Amino acid sequence: MGVDEVGVDREDVVIEFGRYLRLERDLSPHTVRAYLTDVNSLLDHTHGVLEGLDIGALREWLAGQHAAGKARATLARKTACARTFTAYCHRRGWLSTDPGLLLGSAKAPRPLPAVLDQRQAEAALDATPSGDPKELRDQALLELLYATGVRVSELCALDVDDVDRERNVVRVMGKGRKERTVPFGLPALRALDRWCIHGRPLWMKAGSGPALFLGVRGGRIDAGTVRRVVHARLAQVEGAPDLGPHGLRHSAATHLLEGGADLRSVQELLGHASLNTTQIYTHVSIERLRAAYRQAHPRA
Template sequence: MRTPSIRNALEQLHRFLQSLTIQRRLSPNTTAAYGADLRSFLRFHHGSLETVTREQIQNYFRFCHQQKISARSNARRLAALRAFFGFLHQQGIVEVNPLTDIDTPKIGQALPKVLSESEVNTLLQRPARPTPLALRNHAMLHLLYASGLRVSELVNLPVTSCNLASGHLRILGKGDKERIVPFSAITGAIIRDYLEQARPHLLKGKASPLLFCSNRGRAMTRNRFWQIIRQAALAAGLTKEISPHILRHSFATHLLAGGADLRSVQMMLGHADIATTQIYTHVDTDRLKSIHRRFHPRG
């Protein structure tokens, strides 16, 4: 049974999450991640938010460490708690933010996993049996690599946002920020084949504003596309772990390796901060170091 203090804490959490959606215009996925992290703390604390102290916050992170929670996840939880208690302080719920002097855990910058260009070519081979579903999956995989979209952007992409004549996508990304992403004539031809030969069969006379739909003519889920990309990797004989985000990482890394400037890649990915994009320069640096060690006489 929930005590009054727990009910009040959950109500305040609900108000905070609403503010993230309405005022800060964060995506549903980001808001859900904040909610999950903060509920973890509320399950640990059990008491009134007004009485939370710096020591209790530290005890919570000791508990997280004992549970083998990674430094990166703890840094995210700390960021969520800072934002939540900052909100409570602004609302006059708490007099002092107990997280003011707590340092963020130091974490190493994990380099994103990428596919080689030959692995991408293997994954994106045209299906031997061009069924409507195979053509749809092929078009989705090809467009994901060609444009570097987030999986949520891909499965929610409207038909009207794909301009085949000019070869570009109009993407409404995080924070409702719009960006333009070009794609090649090859990608355009693959999408056109899907639109003409596959999409009408999937819709079965139904109408849909989305470019890609399920075999029942409905919107596709993120989880379903994860299954599609894994099945495609297995069928292609690739043993690497492959996810939608790995194709996005590969898109950025291959662009930079080919000579694209960092600012252009940032715009195509929809990163608010160029520092987020700079991680891909480290990926290419690692490749160069590997080549140097392999071929240089004093490598």
């Protein structure tokens, strides 16, 4: 473990930084784990000595990660982690200066996401479930994912009372614990009603609580189950790309813009903090328009 030059135990530093990420930054457990892995790798590079974290050490560490074949998106995350960590250590008085201020921002490439076309989306949702609870649940969650564009984590966290059937909206707790209200249409409402009336009661257990979507054992549904449901349904649609729940989110956003929705409205529906994140869907729509033009125009 060791103690560095300013008398701070390495293990304590990592524990305190993790607590800061969870409680003050409110980052997801997945991001916290990734950041702490990066910090331990960085401290290994400086042999556990905090004062060894100068700009040269940061650049050497990132160069080593690049030489090890890390993807650009991974390098971008590691750069962000290093800057966050050195700023935190400087505020705590563990570093006399903040070398992260001199570190450039690595930008990850933003490839255009694969999406369903509207015909494929309709085919994926065109099902008449039997009275089987699993079929009712799967149809309801697929309809709601596509209707609202919510993240899979947001879908899994929904409670029964989060659905307002009078106004056809659902209350969603998004990233950064920011709440937003998202509308949905009649197909999703009908599917939800069928699940809540005829399916959910059959799977309810003492520990089910208020969870909207349940697993077969009565607990709150998990993201892995939702992913399997989406993959299985899209595998039945001829020509459809193999997408997960995030692919339905991308598809919903793209179809909204193609239908005439403005970018700000789509940003609010998706819960994006920055409009720049939402703008990728305009590129998706343009690429689809260009593809249609090349296919249809005689002088394309």
